[in-house]
Amino acid sequence: MATCYIFGAGASYGYNSDVEEKDCPPLTEQFLVKAREQNVLTEDNFPSLREGVVKYLNEKENLNAETFEQLSEADLKIDIEKFLGWSFSRRDEFSDRFDRLVSERILEGRDELEEELFLFDSVIGETYFFIYELLRRYPSSDKIIRNNYRKLLRKTRNEDAYFISLNYDVLLECAAQKRDMIAIYTGIHDKLDIDYPKDYVPVAKVHGSINWINPTDMRPEKGFSNSIKVRHLKGISYTHPETSVEVYSIDRLRRTSYREFLNSNPMSKIAIVPPLAENKNFEEISDYKRVWKFAGEMLSKSDEVVFIGCSVREQDEKFIETLENNLRDNVKLSIFSGRDSESIESQLEDYATNPEFITDEKVINSKRHFDDYIQYIS
Template structure:
């Protein structure tokens, strides 16, 4: 049996104890605060997304304080996706009362009626008006569908750019990530990661080690060493250096940025997911993904849509998750660093529940949230031992090295 590590956003956040607060990758509640501070969210390309962010936060007009943008990004994107889905359904009917009485639609209807909204949008009053003229409804809902789909599609490029910048600015210097890389290599452990960034990959390479993206059908292998000597890395939600390539014809040659990407969220065309060299990714901003010769790159990410993550959109993820299950079957300890494993992470919870043997151990290294997570997971995984020996990443690494 072996040890397996699960890295969440808190691992990259705590990769080096001495990093100033403003240079740490953002946690979920600060993803749009970070984009506001850096100016990314205010770029014209992201206007449709920014509009939905402000609407969700209840901001009518200009952002006065960055604290207004501090909220759970997963819930925001999940609800935006729900609204998009309901609008698609509503576009087929004269009024909401005509909608099919399925349980899913009832839930979407309830969400639509209860969601706070800025007055000038008026979507709920318009959609619930029994005398809503068909010709007006058609144009109105069609425009809303396009705007919301565009906002959802832009989120792929927004997250790519956020984590590209932090990956680019990360320089491994004998920190928690480099220490973990050496430990994992020495003990032949496996690493599962929920992170989009390539900070851990850079830490591995800085120690003259190699890694292989296990489970990916195209088996991305990075380094000259034999595969058996490389660190096994499984990225469950994708990576900023994974891309789906599409031709210009499929996504509109010569159109503005937001028009070219507007169907990305709904796109289900399967392509051969490409690996982009880390150095190339660091120099390739989000605009270059879209305005490149030969076509457009779609970041092969699973965006944080709480409870509505689409794992079938990119074909590669079926084998990636199967590979993760195989490693967990042979693991007697899963060390969770910086992930809350929230109740909404149903696929991850099922992965752990289904594959880890009885009396195996989950060790939590999740900061001040460790005790709360321990209580919650103990109720969910009654066949596993849940422990919290160390609270912080650096403390845990010190315990391994005896320092």
């Protein structure tokens, strides 16, 4: 019997109930708060991202802030995906308006539109490196050894188990390393149809990973913010179509700040799919296609699928399509996604034929977090 585990942000956030909240990776609405706490989101590091956040909050929350410093912690608790989706829409709006002026040979207003277009291009471009710089800090210490990822790997070591991660972080990989196991990135490292040794952990990271590096054929423009901006704009056309991403080791990831990364990799960028709402680009890197293919095969080979800390949102069209096309008939579905568990069960009834859900009252009456799943299988 094979089991496929699907991890969302809630899995990493709840990976260890014994650690302080500050040592947990951010949930969707905590990215900006934790980035400020860790002194990541500074003017020197990500000026355009900060300016974009101010503009977003002034428009959406009717604030009247002039600088990022004026924003409170409560102000910064915004859904990062909604903010980036808005930024992408604003970028398209200014691009269309600018192109229209150019086509009509109108000079008035071009400079203002070009400035706004540059800003939102830069917001999206900086996002790759902002996510890298924030998430490479987790786990915050090697001393955090007792956690749910490690407990799960101990259970699954001698079982047929597959792992799909919607997360960018490397907490699962760190847990594997601590257990003397090897995380194998399906679609990057290997094929799914081989007999994996028991110390291998096959994982499909369908949104990319902060330790995946995508080489490009271009050199950045001068100027730090410009170089980040250009990586977003030109990444698709300049990506090596047949070249697999480079994978950083955990140790290398931890010791390499994003500035050091840029200095040593002038023609590369982080291979992740930023949370751009319905504007996610899964065609940017050829490896993504293979990763999603293997994710589908993992689901189709599994008698049970366990969702941990995972939501299923309307904008996750690729994820929903993969579930619909690959979940087995009569598959056992175990949902441990907190207060969203029941609504996810209702959604999954539309994606699978005759699914079987957990009926254990202890599970149903629990908070249905990662801790509860570990207790359930212990």
